[in-house]
Amino acid sequence: MPTMRQIRSRIRTSKNIQQITKAMKMVAAARLKKAQERVQSARPYSEKMHDVMGSLGRALSGTQIKHPLLEVRDPAVRVGVLTVTADRGLCGSYATNILKKTTEVLAPYAPENVRLIVVGRKGITFFRRRPYPVVGEYSANMTGLAFSEAQEIGRQVRELYVSGEIDVLYLVYTRFFSALTQRPTVVQLLPITPEESLEGAGPAEAGSEDYLFEPSAESILGRLLPRYVDTLIYQALSDAIASEHGSRMTAMSSATDNAGKMISGLTLSLNRARQANITKEIAEIVGGAEALK
Amino acid sequence: MAATFALDIVTPEKTVLSDTVTSVQLPAADGSLGILAGHAPLLAELGVGECIVKTSAGGEEVYALAGGFVEVSRERVTILADTAEHASEIDLTRAEEALNRAREMFTRLDGTVNQDEVNAAIQRAQTRIRIARGS
Numbered sequence: 498m499p500t501m502r503q504i505r506s507r508i509r510t511s512k513n514i515q516q517i518t519k520a521m522k523m524v525a526a527a528r529l530k531k532a533q534e535r536v537q538s539a540r541p542y543s544e545k546m547h548d549v550m551g552s553l554g555r556a557l558s559g560t561q562i563k564h565p566l567l568e569v570r571d572p573a574v575r576v577g578v579l580t581v582t583a584d585r586g587l588c589g590s591y592a593t594n595i596l597k598k599t600t601e602v603l604a605p606y607a608p609e610n611v612r613l614i615v616v617g618r619k620g621i622t623f624f625r626r627r628p629y630p631v632v633g634e635y636s637a638n639m640t641g642l643a644f645s646e647a648q649e650i651g652r653q654v655r656e657l658y659v660s661g662e663i664d665v666l667y668l669v670y671t672r673f674f675s676a677l678t679q680r681p682t683v684v685q686l687l688p689i690t691p692e693e694s695l696e697g698a699g700p701a702e703a704g705s706e707d708y709l710f711e712p713s714a715e716s717i718l719g720r721l722l723p724r725y726v727d728t729l730i731y732q733a734l735s736d737a738i739a740s741e742h743g744s745r746m747t748a749m750s751s752a753t754d755n756a757g758k759m760i761s762g763l764t765l766s767l768n769r770a771r772q773a774n775i776t777k778e779i780a781e782i783v784g785g786a787e788a789l790k
Numbered sequence: 791m792a793a794t795f796a797l798d799i800v801t802p803e804k805t806v807l808s809d810t811v812t813s814v815q816l817p818a819a820d821g822s823l824g825i826l827a828g829h830a831p832l833l834a835e836l837g838v839g840e841c842i843v844k845t846s847a848g849g850e851e852v853y854a855l856a857g858g859f860v861e862v863s864r865e866r867v868t869i870l871a872d873t874a875e876h877a878s879e880i881d882l883t884r885a886e887e888a889l890n891r892a893r894e895m896f897t898r899l900d901g902t903v904n905q906d907e908v909n910a911a912i913q914r915a916q917t918r919i920r921i922a923r924g925s
Contacts, residue, residue: 717859
């Protein structure tokens with residue numbers, strides 16, 4: 498049976514922890530809101546980008562489209578994986594889930610055929626102890642993600658692909674559905690699949706227009722495809738950041754609840770111990786008085 | 791009153807402008823490009839330069855654009871810019887610093903830096919300085 502002093506100090510510790518987790522929860526909630534806004538405001542661009550790709554695809558549909566980023570290599574022996582993880586912990590199973598997914602993707606490949614590009618410190622430390630070669634390490638800016646960060650990553654993965662160091666590139670990131678649901682997702686980034694990107698915009702709407710291209714459709718496509726990759730990476734990064742904040746918020750909210758439960762449990766046993774003390778003292782006094790008779 | 795059309799300027803980070811306008815002047819990859827209402831459908835690459843928008847309310851807005859695309863369809867014009875800054879948002883001292891940095895890189899060009907990138911950086915900085923001074 499712990500003494501009253503021990504119980505009191507445990508209550509104090511729990512209260513301190515609760516204060517911290519509560520503050521972290523509120524910070525995460527505020528940042529989540531901002532991150533969600535960023536996901537929202539990136540949407541018009543990527544939708545429009547998709548439209549433009551669709552119009553280009555229609556204009557070029559008769560011709561054989563050739564571009565290094567569209568070239569499919571079969572069989573794909575060397576694989577590149579771009580994985581987006583967290584920088585910091587205390588966000589529940591967020592980092593574990595994404596790393597588990599990444600390991601799943603890597604499982605069928607021999608380590609020497611793998612090139613890893615890792616975003617986030619959690620992933621970097623995770624793969625340092627594993628045989629897979631990490632060729633790129635990045636850290637996303639959690640509070641103010643800039644498009645230039647995605648471009649930098651995009652440049653490196655395109656170089657890896659075009660130079661033939663990898664035959665296919667997968668992107669592993671956590672897709673953001675809501676503050677409570679985030680799911681690790683794998684998408685093939687390179688080669689760009691024309692069915693999805695170029696023809697995915699659906700059949701031409703009525704009165705579809707014949708576009709003029711300036712300087713030419715091929716040249717625009719050549720500029721557009723790399724930008725498309727950057728956009729996908731940017732989207733993945735902003736989704737991952739929103740997911741991380743969401744995950745942290747949920748984790749910290751349950752930590753605060755658990756601390757609250759612990760405090761009330763400890764308060765109960767403190768009261769019991771105090772009552773037991775009083776009862777014991779009364780019994781002693783009664784016993785003493787009895788003996789004096 | 792002149793005919794108007796809808797114009798959106800979007801960057802990967804946000805929507806910069808969404809308004810009804812009477813004309814827009816753009817820096818296309820190989821020369822300046824002016825668009826009025828009723829323009830034929832067009833897809834064009836953009837270069838670096840200033841974009842002058844004449845709104846239907848009669849105002850004139852100037853943006854610094856760097857790279858991207860413009861899509862002109864029957865109903866609307868969409869500018870997909872890599873970066874777009876309104877004249878009032880440009881930080882003149884930062885732009886000047888960027889220009890100095892780019893010039894310095896230019897003077898010690900070796901194999902490590904891409905000359906096109908340096909040229910583009912210089913052009914970007916010069917455009918921003920010009921626009922910021924003009925407003």
